[in-house]
Amino acid sequence: MPIKIPNNLPATHVLEGENIFVMDADRAYSQDIRPLKILILNLMPIKSVTETQLLRLLGNTPLQVEVDFIYTESYVPSHTSQDYLTEFYGTFAEVRHKKYDGFIITGAPVENMEFEEVAYWDEVAEIMEWSKTHAYSTFHICWGAQAGLYYHYGIKKHQVGEKIFGVYKHHLCVENERLLRGFDDEFFVPHSRHTENRKAEIEKVPELTIMAEAETPAGPYIIANLKRRQFFITGHAEYDPLTLKAEYDRDVKAGMNPNVPSNYYPDDDPTQPPIVRWRSVAHLLFANWLNYYVYQETPYELDELNKDDMD
Structure with a gap:
């Protein structure tokens, strides 16, 4: 099934060239089907690159997916024009009344700053609090994962002596978990960061499970609160072949x-x-998340989401 994205979004041409089925809003509205509604808070400076990486993976499933993008009002990125944001993005104020099947928070180039020093931290914290009652499942990537672990569970990030930079071997830490269905015993994922979350500190939080981890120095890779369907991904399976x-x-x-x-x-x-050693892992990760933690469980009518669903 196709992914539904805003009319004229530049990523459309890239995805169509890769034979990923996309449709614009006009065609999607003519179909009698309830698509999955996904919200993406894109914190990266060059929005179009991250859009394409995520849409490539969200669009390669049997499910129809409808995506909304938002950016932070408290800090407007300097590498993306206001015209682009106006045409393809909204603000949190414009979507806060809505409910979503899934919510994705991207990474951001601010990892060397303390969270409270980030210009848009208060807004991101408000959005993460909102996600607890307005998104059935959340998917946090890189800095987004560190921010989520800090906001929801008080887990700090720590500076590392040498940048974690490369494609690292990972292994599974749990058995028979649906998010990891189809994964090999060992698999590779890119990482690029100057900070880490320490395994010992994560293990002190009983609600959290380390589902997969990498060899030194990358450490824990997928951390989850399975009851709340919150996933924290420290690496970048979505990266293009030439991103690193x-x-x-x-x-x-x-x-x-x-x-x-x-x-x-x-x-x-x-x-x-x-x-490229991580392409299949990326597709499995996003497809499993959409299928098993969003599509299979979320109510047909999103307005029916209630506190019991989110606990």
């Missing part, structure tokens, strides 16, 4: 002398094309 390369090349050009991303280039040689 672009980041590495940027830092080299800036004279930052970065480490070559681990397990990314053949023989760690950045003159060679990188090897």
